[in-house]
Amino acid sequence: MSSFQLIKTRVVTGPTNTSTKSCTSHKHAIVRRSANYKPNQWDLSSIQTLKSHYTEEEYGSLVMKLKEEVRLLFDRIEPLAQVRLIHTIQRLGLGYHFEKEINGLLNAMLSSGYDKVVQKSGLEDTAVLFMLLRQYGFMVSEEIFNDFKDHNGCFAESLSQDVKGLLGLYQASYLSFNGEKTLDEAREFAVRHLKVLDSSISTLAREVSHALDLPSHWSLQRLQVRRYIDMYEIEEGMNSTLLSLAKLDFNMVQHIHQRELINNICWWKSLNHGKSLSFARDRILECFFVAVSIIFQPQFKSCLEWLPKIGALIVTLDDIYDVYGSFGELEILTGIIDRYMYYILNNCIYILIERL
Numbered sequence: 001m002s003s004f005q006l007i008k009t010r011v012v013t014g015p016t017n018t019s020t021k022s023c024t025s026h027k028h029a030i031v032r033r034s035a036n037y038k039p040n041q042w043d044l045s046s047i048q049t050l051k052s053h054y055t056e057e058e059y060g061s062l063v064m065k066l067k068e069e070v071r072l073l074f075d076r077i078e079p080l081a082q083v084r085l086i087h088t089i090q091r092l093g094l095g096y097h098f099e100k101e102i103n104g105l106l107n108a109m110l111s112s113g114y115d116k117v118v119q120k121s122g123l124e125d126t127a128v129l130f131m132l133l134r135q136y137g138f139m140v141s142e143e144i145f146n147d148f149k150d151h152n153g154c155f156a157e158s159l160s161q162d163v164k165g166l167l168g169l170y171q172a173s174y175l176s177f178n179g180e181k182t183l184d185e186a187r188e189f190a191v192r193h194l195k196v197l198d199s200s201i202s203t204l205a206r207e208v209s210h211a212l213d214l215p216s217h218w219s220l221q222r223l224q225v226r227r228y229i230d231m232y233e234i235e236e237g238m239n240s241t242l243l244s245l246a247k248l249d250f251n252m253v254q255h256i257h258q259r260e261l262i263n264n265i266c267w268w269k270s271l272n273h274g275k276s277l278s279f280a281r282d283r284i285l286e287c288f289f290v291a292v293s294i295i296f297q298p299q300f301k302s303c304l305e306w307l308p309k310i311g312a313l314i315v316t317l318d319d320i321y322d323v324y325g326s327f328g329e330l331e332i333l334t335g336i337i338d339r340y341m342y343y344i345l346n347n348c349i350y351i352l353i354e355r356l
Contacts, residue, residue, distance in 0.1 A: 073085060092225060106132060126148070169187075170186075268284040291304050
């Protein structure tokens with residue numbers, strides 16, 4: 001980390017004596033610091049020229065048609081196949097299109113007893129069902145994996161060659177709650193066996209390596225989706241309707257993100273902070289990426305409009321406190337912020353009481 005540099009500026013301060021004709025001023029040198037922040041490395045002008053033809057007007061009707069075809073798939077298959085279909089839909093980034101259907105199916109499985117589904121499934125399907133139930137907020141116990149343990153209460157060594165099962169178990173372990181011993185043991189067991197797999201005999205070696213480096217629960221969802229679309233395209237039993245919908249959806253969502261990013265850049269440039277607040281970092285693009293990692297769905301695009309702006313202003317305020325302001329100036333600024341927040345709070349409480 002680069003060291004701070006001290007930059008001296010001259011600031012004129014002092015009270016005005018209204019009883020005399022002359023004004024007395026006292027000059028104090030305020031030492032300004034610099035964090036030596038490098039200029040923004042992104043070419044914002046080039047980003048503003050991004051264009052895409054994947055608009056709602058152009059492809060909206062086709063997306064609706066493909067979605068209806070996917071909905072029909074749910075009714076044609078048994079519960080275990082439904083679990084696999086939901087998992088594929090999730091990995092392709094299409095889950096937000098079928099929230100109602102997915103919640104309904106999972107709720108039905110839970111109501112009728114998911115153990116009926118588990119009895120017909122292996123380790124991979126059990127892990128997938130466990131992940132889906134937890135991701136959608138349903139209560140499911142870690143005991144769902146007890147059938148895969150030996151008489152000593154340890155995971156059976158016979159599972160060591162079930163690559164897909166081990167991978168599913170490993171990913172599922174990251175949805176554990178504090179103190180869930182079985183899931184802690186599951187991760188240790190899965191990692192131990194996945195690490196010694198011979199890459200020459202495992203067609204999933206690349207996926208295993210990627211998962212061990214970055215579990216899906218820790219990674220950026222849109223990057224995972226982009227990666228899986230390529231994998232799904234060459235997967236045995238690939239559904240062409242799902243693949244077409246996934247590709248269209250990814251490009252259309254990307255188009256929305258590009259438009260919102262350009263709007264954020266235009267807003268940031270209009271503030272002209274580069275000149276008026278030259279000591280502060282220019283991080284509007286990074287703030288936008290953070291926002292996309294939090295929420296990407298088009299129906300929440302208002303969040304993509306405001307979260308980056310709030311983030312960029314917080315970064316600027318942080319630099320004022322950490323780099324630029326003197327102690328006296330920061331005391332005044334903090335007081336102003338406190339009073340403003342108190343004013344907002346009082347008004348909110350007043351409105352609440354008035355409406356009650």
